[in-house]
Amino acid sequence: MPGVKVFLTGATGFVGSHVAHAYAxxxxxxxxxxxxxxxxxxxxxxxxxxxxxxxxxxxxxLRAAIAGCDALVHVAAxxxxxxxxxxxxxxxxxxxxxxxxxxAREVGVARVVYTSSVATMGFLEDGTIVDETSxxxxxxxxxxxxxxKYLGEQEALAAARTGQQVMILNxxxxxxxxxxxxxxxxxxxxxxxxxxxxxxxxxGLNLVDVDEVARMHVVALDRGTPGExxxxxxxxxxxxxxxxxxxxxxxxxxxxxxxxxxxxxxFALIDETITGKLRxxxxxxxxxxxxxxxxxMFASSAKAERELGLKILPVYKALRSAIEWFVEHGxxxxxxxxxxxx
Numbered sequence: 001m002p003g004v005k006v007f008l009t010g011a012t013g014f015v016g017s018h019v020a021h022a023y024a025x026x027x028x029x030x031x032x033x034x035x036x037x038x039x040x041x042x043x044x045x046x047x048x049x050x051x052x053x054x055x056x057x058x059x060x061x062l063r064a065a066i067a068g069c070d071a072l073v074h075v076a077a078x079x080x081x082x083x084x085x086x087x088x089x090x091x092x093x094x095x096x097x098x099x100x101x102x103x104a105r106e107v108g109v110a111r112v113v114y115t116s117s118v119a120t121m122g123f124l125e126d127g128t129i130v131d132e133t134s135x136x137x138x139x140x141x142x143x144x145x146x147x148x149k150y151l152g153e154q155e156a157l158a159a160a161r162t163g164q165q166v167m168i169l170n171x172x173x174x175x176x177x178x179x180x181x182x183x184x185x186x187x188x189x190x191x192x193x194x195x196x197x198x199x200x201x202x203x204g205l206n207l208v209d210v211d212e213v214a215r216m217h218v219v220a221l222d223r224g225t226p227g228e229x230x231x232x233x234x235x236x237x238x239x240x241x242x243x244x245x246x247x248x249x250x251x252x253x254x255x256x257x258x259x260x261x262x263x264x265x266x267f268a269l270i271d272e273t274i275t276g277k278l279r280x281x282x283x284x285x286x287x288x289x290x291x292x293x294x295x296x297m298f299a300s301s302a303k304a305e306r307e308l309g310l311k312i313l314p315v316y317k318a319l320r321s322a323i324e325w326f327v328e329h330g331x332x333x334x335x336x337x338x339x340x341x342x
Contacts, residue, residue: 002027007069009033010076014179017042018214059099067107075115086144093148098155111165114156118172119146127296132229160227167224172233176210176318177325193332199257204296208234209318233301250335
């Protein structure tokens with residue numbers, strides 16, 4: 001990959017910063033999209049990268065920066081489970097995706113990697129393990145985030161059908177160091193470390209090491225099949241199992257009280273009303289998250305294992321990295337100093 005020039009969106013985000021480092025490690029020349037407000041801390045060590053200041057709200061203005069690149073890697077997304085103005089999320093996740101794909105096509109960029117999400121898959125409440133062939137439609141998408149990512153993915157699939165070389169990656173729930181924002185998943189870890197997790201609901205996720213997700217972005221550029229979707233996952237775990245693993249890493253107690261979904265929904269409605277609508281801040285609990293939680297988001301990554309060489313890694317190491325990073329950067333106290341005495 002030395003000498004391959006890559007235009008990368010989302011490089012200052014959690015997954016995107018790891019993707020940037022993965023490409024840099026392979027010798028790629030990087031053009032990284034940033035905004036005036038971007039936190040550059042996680043890419044500050046990429047000395048050879050060219051920073052392009054711009055905004056996905058004006059994707060056409062990025063045409064000149066995309067021109068001359070060998071590949072477009074579109075990782076950026078608006079990943080929130082509550083948003084005051086949903087139109088902003090659709091503009092980023094759908095409209096900007098369509099425009100970037102068109103720009104890449106018109107300036108002759110050879111290949112595109114589009115980072116979608118496992119959220120676009122057709123999950124069920126019974127915990128059935130889904131894959132890329134599981135039936136799904138827009139009507140199954142819960143909330144604006146899932147709907148916008150589904151529609152953005154449809155733009156990528158449509159571009160591939162016209163002959164554009166677009167590979168689509170569907171990470172499950174990435175975990176690891178460097179989650180600056182943090183993402184909704186990172187907040188689970190931060191809340192646990194700060195002992196704001198007194199109870200849990202009966203739900204499940206597939207957790208994947210963010211470094212392996214980043215590695216797959218490099219591999220997909222070379223080995224991915226245009227128009228194909230690839231689930232990038234790791235371990236299928238219930239929320240209780242995730243909390244228990246964090247307990248074994250930190251020594252902090254794992255919650256033992258399970259809350260029915262109806263109770264969680266009532267709390268989310270109150271939190272959205274008071275914190276979101278009245279105070280204008282993002283609520284800790286959202287109706288969308290509770291509705292999503294009714295489905296076990298268990299997935300198979302067998303296709304990515306076969307075709308891209310994905311490694312299904314135990315999540316323990318990535319969870320430990322996330323915990324250590326959050327503590328080191330002041331998101332939570334050191335659990336070794338605060339955990340209860342034996």
